[in-house]
Amino acid sequence: PDTPLKQEQAADPLSSWNEGATKKAIIDFVEKTTTEGSTDFVEVKNRIATFDNDGNLWSEQPLYFQLIFAMDRIKGMAEGHPEWKNEEPYKSILEGNVEKALAGGTKSILALVMASHAGMTTDEFNQEVNDWLATAKHPKTGKPFNEMIYQPMVELLDYLRANDYKTFIVSGGGVDFMRAWVEEAYGIPPHQVIGSSNKVKYEVSEDGTPTLIKQAELNFIDDKEGKPVGIHQYIGMRPVFASGNSDGDYQMLEYTMAGNGPRFGLLLHHTDSIREFAYDRESHIGQLNKGLDDAEKMGWTVIDMKKDWKKVYHFEK
Template identity: 45%
Template sequence: MIKGITRCATAAMLLTMLSVVNAEPALANSANVDPLPSWNEGRTKSTIFDFVQETTTEGSKNFVQPQDRIATFDQDGTLWVEHPLYTQYLYILSKTNGIVQHNPSLAEHEPFKTILSGDMKKISELSNADIFRIAIMAQDGMSVEDYSADVVKWLETARDPRWNRPYTDLIYQPMLELMEYLRENGYKTYIVTGGGQDFVRTYSDRVYGIPPEQIAGTSFSTQFKYDKDGKAFLALQPSLFFNDDFGGKAEGIGLFIGKRPHFSAGNSTGDREMLEYTTSGDGARLGMLVFHDDAQREYAYGPAQGLPASNVGTFSQSLYDEATTKNWSIISMKNDWKTIFKFEQ
């Protein structure tokens, strides 16, 4: 009986030793896995690691409770390509032919005349008011569900002319890794965008891993209605409900999220106030700006640091100077990212 117990104990001990030996490489490999493999080693990458360690390590003076770990990201130019024109604007412009066919006289009036010319430079100089006018004419009275279905249908067939790929392929792989790394460390990620809230919600979960309820964006008013069968729905209205850009981004965070973020990332003057709001809070805060300085792999525009000026995703020298003064991290596409898109890997 004693020998039996001894054999069992010995066997158990051997199994335990084997499991420990086998586990060590797994633990070592896990510890050596780089959560940001598309980022080059350097100050920017180290800043991210330091921030996450500081805010998620219990006992740290800058420890942030899990329920307060909020990270906000702009979308256009921060998470995906915004040149030569915002993707949502391209969707809206795709409605122009239908509108003009319904009312041919519009072809001789602006902004329809410019859009029908196909001159992308002139089209990129159209005002937001011009784009909103077309959007209103195209979607007025549509149910939110019908609008979403139409966006999904367009995204399935539309292709970026430079890469000949769906627009949802033009997502920055380094930013996907950053969002996932933050989530793995207890952060809740939100998109706070000047783009359309309903537009982004159609693909945000599939593309970014961010559910629709964590999208705060520019939105049109809706009206509660019944269809001919008595079914209730929300109809889009020809008026703007909320403009989630510039100061509106900080206001949108307060309205839709209700907590000041500890992390924010943007890429243009439209994100300035969001980063100011984020980094004005107590404790460790991190603001980051994507700087488009890689004309070969993506685009280069500013006008900060002497790069070409742009009406789309303007990154002014004053924003660059403010970021430097306030220790916001400026992400250089050219120097900080090994790869830009997943399809390059």
Template identity: 55%
Template structure:
């Protein structure tokens, strides 16, 4: 009889412990509610659990929990063309009165006529000319103000929403989840660093000092009153894309990431770099395969091409996130 009473007490204690654990888990809820259950979500949660659990062989101290995210196509939409390009195209129209020569000079001439297809026929050379013309010749502060105003007024041609509302809800949850577990989150993007920094903290919770991107040459100057300012020139300083991303990480972060997210071949070297380090490492690719809710593209697109990355992902053990299968929603609710 005593044995049964003892067993009953043990079972009661076990039940109480399990109930408490269940209650805690229920109260905390799913940290990634916009994700369907599947291999990518499991890999992410398992990784975070392993590297943050004291006593785990994969435990990583908080100061070494570095996460890097590409921006275009990974944190927000990038079609029908990169949003910074959309900004540049709009700036051409706004700046046209001060540049009468653009009426006869391509690709500016086509952009002013509203013929984007003709404007982009010139390829990267023409695009870089547009970026240089619209991103330079002013102070850093003036450019930041222009970007903020554009974010308020510009609308995406398909979704008719502000561009900064076309961020991916599942990825917002990932960043919040990582930060709640002691990670420091960084953007490492081919986009312009001056274009991203004015809004990333408001939209992603990532402050300007944790944004790594491409940059032009910036000059220190003094005005007539002897006050200092920074001036944006048209010269290219650093391109943070492809093999440039690991270099940008080294220069600007100074620590080796243990988890990285990308969506294109431009992120391949960043994922390779991240997962080549010792200890627990994880790289993940976002695959755009949902034409109904967003866009579907990979190997053949010019914007956000994911070709080599799809082939390399299985070799490196990188989960590929299907937007169609793994995400319950794409964008946050409209504000």
């Protein structure tokens, strides 16, 4: 029986998308892969859809939100680390100089993540993320970070699931950071979230209580060629549908499209400087260069955010 929600979705499952080639391409693909008898029919068990997160399901400007969380943690932990007053990148963070703190590139970022994401139990970390989300605000919109999610993408996730697709996140972001909030935001359960991770260690205290302690040691980087690797190790199947927004998603889309039968590759191009942020080939965050060059040749559909989205965030008027 059709619930009211189902009827509404049947009316327009993607109501925050403007009519046009992009919306039509998505709907045509979902319909042809889920219509029995269609030559492009895909069995339910093979309906795997993977989504990048930063800049694809939520914003990533002016800085990856996880990095803002890491810097806020560093400030909160500073009292226990007097040595940070004289040590980069901590020193610059404590002085409020973000640009200088990140001048060391990947090395600085790794140092921040290791210092702020390790040495606690997984339960404690989860709590830290939730506490932060409850109070921290985005510098441009003043909204909590977990409201900076793209309404059209939330609708796309719902639409795919209503058509028996399983939706997964495949992100370069930290898996423990994402799992704290993505189920509520996107309806994606923790075991369908793949991300970068540090090692964790199993320890049993003297009173017999077992805990998992987050270690300051990399376990897996889920970016670029790491994305198809992560998809294999965690999902064990090639996706039918893959969605991303930067050159870090190139290999995920390439791998997805190379499977037999119908496949869909989707790239989000950030073209809207008013409602969101406009950036692509030259951006330090979410750079999209090779992907834009090759999208047509590779058969990927490109979302023009400014043109294709009626609404970016749910809180817009």
